[in-house]
Amino acid sequence: xxxxxxxxxxISILSTNMKHFLSWSPVVVQGATxxxxxxxxxxxxxxxxxxxxxxxxxxxxxxxxxxxxxxxxSATVAYRLRVRAELGAMRSxxxxxxxxxxxxxxxxxxxxxxxxxxxxxxxxxxxDMGPAFQFRxxxxxxxxxxxxxxxxxxxxxxxxxxxxxxxxxxxxxxxxTHVEAINRSSSFSPTQCxxxxxxxxxxx
Amino acid sequence: xxxxxxxxRVSMSMTxxxxxxxxxxxxxxxxxxxxxxxxxxxxxxxxxxxSSDRCCITRHLLTFYVDKVFKHCxxxxxxxxxxxxxxxxxxxSARRKxxxxxxxxxxxxxxxxxxxxxxxxxxxxxxxxxxxAMKSLGELDILLDWMEKSR
Numbered sequence: 001x002x003x004x005x006x007x008x009x010x011i012s013i014l015s016t017n018m019k020h021f022l023s024w025s026p027v028v029v030q031g032a033t034x035x036x037x038x039x040x041x042x043x044x045x046x047x048x049x050x051x052x053x054x055x056x057x058x059x060x061x062x063x064x065x066x067x068x069x070x071x072x073x074s075a076t077v078a079y080r081l082r083v084r085a086e087l088g089a090m091r092s093x094x095x096x097x098x099x100x101x102x103x104x105x106x107x108x109x110x111x112x113x114x115x116x117x118x119x120x121x122x123x124x125x126x127x128d129m130g131p132a133f134q135f136r137x138x139x140x141x142x143x144x145x146x147x148x149x150x151x152x153x154x155x156x157x158x159x160x161x162x163x164x165x166x167x168x169x170x171x172x173x174x175x176x177t178h179v180e181a182i183n184r185s186s187s188f189s190p191t192q193c194x195x196x197x198x199x200x201x202x203x204x
Numbered sequence: 205x206x207x208x209x210x211x212x213r214v215s216m217s218m219t220x221x222x223x224x225x226x227x228x229x230x231x232x233x234x235x236x237x238x239x240x241x242x243x244x245x246x247x248x249x250x251x252x253x254x255s256s257d258r259c260c261i262t263r264h265l266l267t268f269y270v271d272k273v274f275k276h277c278x279x280x281x282x283x284x285x286x287x288x289x290x291x292x293x294x295x296x297s298a299r300r301k302x303x304x305x306x307x308x309x310x311x312x313x314x315x316x317x318x319x320x321x322x323x324x325x326x327x328x329x330x331x332x333x334x335x336x337a338m339k340s341l342g343e344l345d346i347l348l349d350w351m352e353k354s355r
Contacts, residue, residue, distance in 0.1 A: 042293035049275055054289050057282050072286055074220045075293030131219055180205070181217040 005029070007095040008036060008083050013069075015106040018132045018179060020073045022059075023066040024095065027085040035061045035086045039094075040069065043077035053082065061086060076182055078102045108177055108186035111135055115173045117194035122163040122171050128156045134178045136185070139163060142170040142193060152178075165196035207351055210259035212305035216298045218352060224287040224294075225344050231284055232277070233342040236335065243327045243340045248320065250350040257317035263306060264313070264321045265347060266299040269340065272328065276337030291344070 008024040015021070027034045038059035045052045059067035073079055078100035085092040112127040126135055135153040139162050151162060165171050172193040177186040205218045244250055253261055274292040279285060305311070313321070328336045 040289075042289055042296075044270065044274065044292040044296050045289065047296075048270060048292070049278075054285055055282055056286070072290065074217070074224065074290040076217075076297050077293045132217075180215055181220070183215065 005034075005085050005087055005090045005092040007093040008065075008085055009095060011081070011083060011095050011097045013081065013097060013101050015101070015103065017109060017129055017177075018070070018103060018106050018181075020069040020101070020103065020106070021066055022069055022081050022083065022097065024083050026065050027092065029087060032087055033063060035063055036065065036067075036083050037061060037086060038067045038069075038081070038083045040072050041080045041082075042075060043079075046080070059083075073101070073103050076102065076104055104182040104184070106179075106182070108179065108184060110186050110189035111175050111177050113137075113173070113175050113189055113192070115192040115194050116159070117165065117171075117196055120165050120167065120196050121161055122165050122173070122194070122196075123159050124162055124173055124175070125159050126153070126156050126175065129177060132179050132181055134180065135175055136178055137162065137173060137175040138188075139171060139173045141166070142172055167196055167199035170195045205352070208258075209262045209302065209351075210256050210311065212259045212302055212311060214298055214301045214305065216351075217294060218348065221291055221294050222345075222348060224290045225348070228284045228287045229342070229345070231279075231281065232338060235279075235338045236342045238331070238335065238339065241327070241331070241339070242343065242346075243324060243336065244343045244346050246327055247323065250320075250346065251353070253317050253320060253350075254314060257312075257314045259302065259306065259311040260313035261317045261321055262351060263299060263302045263311065265324075266295050266302065268321075268324065268328075269344075269347075270295050270299060273337045273340045276333050277341050288341070 006027055008027055010025040013020060013022050022038060038056050039053040041053045056067060056072060080096065080100055082094040082096040084094045114125040116123040122139060124137055137151045138148050140148045153160065170193050172191050174188045174191045176188045205216060207214050207216055270292065274288055277288050328340060
């Protein structure tokens, strides 16, 4: 039953910010719905469990041509990934991703942030990126680039107070993510600057 | 999280390992009929191990789980198998880092901790292999708590 159904081709993995997706080209059989099943094999399975493969139930007999591997690729080791097509009792050979995938190669994008001036208070709002992410925020008074200050945030709360600003002064902020599990950081976000409110005290 | 084992510092994704274990803990512990016995804590708790011995005994314990325990915990439940794979691969990654550190630092096992590890092996071999493996896996939080205590 294997020979008639071709194995899925163009198998690739897209990994961004520690979210990992396997995708492949559809196997086309006129007038029929082809389904797919995905399996993974970590270094442990290769070396200690006779090269066994583990099915991913969410991607078993699926009609989709993409599978979210994030929950299963949860160790920093080399994984192998494979997918096959199924149509009724027919099953294709396994199509295997060329080489290995290790999450250490995930691409890390700069964090999304919003810098706010609330009166004299310099605030920053960071988009949550999941438990694996820490944030390193750099901030400075414009013109004093040599006196950059830093705040490292292990968890994201909605808005973070960075500093109390001098009246009317402009302050700038940029940030990068860090993922301890793979010991890598993203590049910095574009710099954003805001101005503190002017001094409102009146001489009586 | 950076964990300290004597002279060695190892980054381990404890959050991911604990999440994986918590997801299957009830299932695994329900497969352990002998609740009166402990593999890791009998007769003495891991917390008795001296700080200087932590590096060596941690490496022994990671090896114990990788070599002996996980392979005998395969179940009929695909979800459980996936989580065990996740933990096993994380232990493999951690053991490698600890091994690298061990070569640079003396990671010597004192007499007491050698005895402690022998006791753990004796507890393990005192049961049939599947029961012993399931019990050891069911005690993973004891090990994780002890490892994190070293922070």
